[in-house]
Amino acid sequence: MASFSSIDTSIALVGGGNMASALIGGLLRQGLAATQIQVLEPHAPAREALQNHFGLTALAEPGPSLGSAELVIWAVKPQIFHAAAQQVRPYIAGHALHLSVAAGMTTDSIARWLGNQNIVRAMPNTPALVGQGMTGLFARPQVDHAGRTLVEQVLLPTGQTLWLPQESQLDAVTALSGSGPAYVFLFLEAMERAGIELGLTSEQAHQLAIATFQGAAALAASSDEAPAVLRQRVTSPGGTTHAAITRMQAGQVTEHFIAAMHAAEQRARELALEFGAA
Numbered sequence: 001m002a003s004f005s006s007i008d009t010s011i012a013l014v015g016g017g018n019m020a021s022a023l024i025g026g027l028l029r030q031g032l033a034a035t036q037i038q039v040l041e042p043h044a045p046a047r048e049a050l051q052n053h054f055g056l057t058a059l060a061e062p063g064p065s066l067g068s069a070e071l072v073i074w075a076v077k078p079q080i081f082h083a084a085a086q087q088v089r090p091y092i093a094g095h096a097l098h099l100s101v102a103a104g105m106t107t108d109s110i111a112r113w114l115g116n117q118n119i120v121r122a123m124p125n126t127p128a129l130v131g132q133g134m135t136g137l138f139a140r141p142q143v144d145h146a147g148r149t150l151v152e153q154v155l156l157p158t159g160q161t162l163w164l165p166q167e168s169q170l171d172a173v174t175a176l177s178g179s180g181p182a183y184v185f186l187f188l189e190a191m192e193r194a195g196i197e198l199g200l201t202s203e204q205a206h207q208l209a210i211a212t213f214q215g216a217a218a219l220a221a222s223s224d225e226a227p228a229v230l231r232q233r234v235t236s237p238g239g240t241t242h243a244a245i246t247r248m249q250a251g252q253v254t255e256h257f258i259a260a261m262h263a264a265e266q267r268a269r270e271l272a273l274e275f276g277a278a
Contacts, residue, residue, distance in 0.1 A: 012069035014084055015076040016041030016050050019101055022129045024054055026157025038065060066091040071150060074100040078275045081105050085113035097147045104271025107140050107167060117142040120151050123173045126181050133159035136173030175264035
């Protein structure tokens with residue numbers, strides 16, 4: 001895949017929050033010049049921070065310069081997407097490719113608001129901020145191979161990507177990996193709290209909990225065996241792990257965890273109906 005240093009690509013981002021900053025940093029590391037990136041960010045402190053940190057153009061309101069963008073990245077909250085689209089649409093080129101990272105916003109709604117079918121929808125997660133993210137992707141039929149390749153290159157520094165054949169599957173991605181880091185953080189909280197109650201210092205418990213998650217994830221990623229098999233290998237009958245797992249099973253931890261993910265998937269569908277009907 002060619003680097004951005006060899007591609008004449010102009011990119012505009014609508015929204016300048018954490019995800020936008022992660023994408024901008026990745027674009028610059030790949031060789032795209034700051035002059036090829038512009039950000040629309042109405043909040044002055046965030047806008048000034050982007051300008052100072054990256055040396056790029058940050059706009060307070062949409063204007064004609066957005067018309068040069070070949071790729072427009074929508075990094076806004078779902079509840080303001082429609083209003084932002086109304087403001088930006090008059091200035092963007094009709095042939096532009098649009099990449100949305102807004103949770104729950106369907107490409108049907110986005111296409112209606114922008115009058116453009118050239119849309120890719122992404123569901124990233126927060127580990128993208130440290131290059132360890134997982135992003136689910138769906139492209140409308142009008143997006144060609146070059147458009148998919150461009151999206152992959154934009155997201156490359158954030159971690160892994162997975163193309164999905166059906167847009168409805170992005171709600172499941174939202175429930176699993178989009179919201180997933182919060183589940184991990186919740187378990188980390190519990191492990192650290194238990195460690196402290198068992199006599200460790202907070203620093204010791206923190207280090208042990210994080211290293212355990214990192215190591216277990218690395219082991220699962222490198223193994224051909226299913227997680228259930230890996231779990232069984234460290235769960236000797238009558239041992240300490242068996243005592244812990246038995247207690248979790250008695251409390252139906254697995255069932256509650258799965259039910260929680262169903263709730264997240266349901267909320268993702270509700271967001272599409274709540275904010276995408278305009």
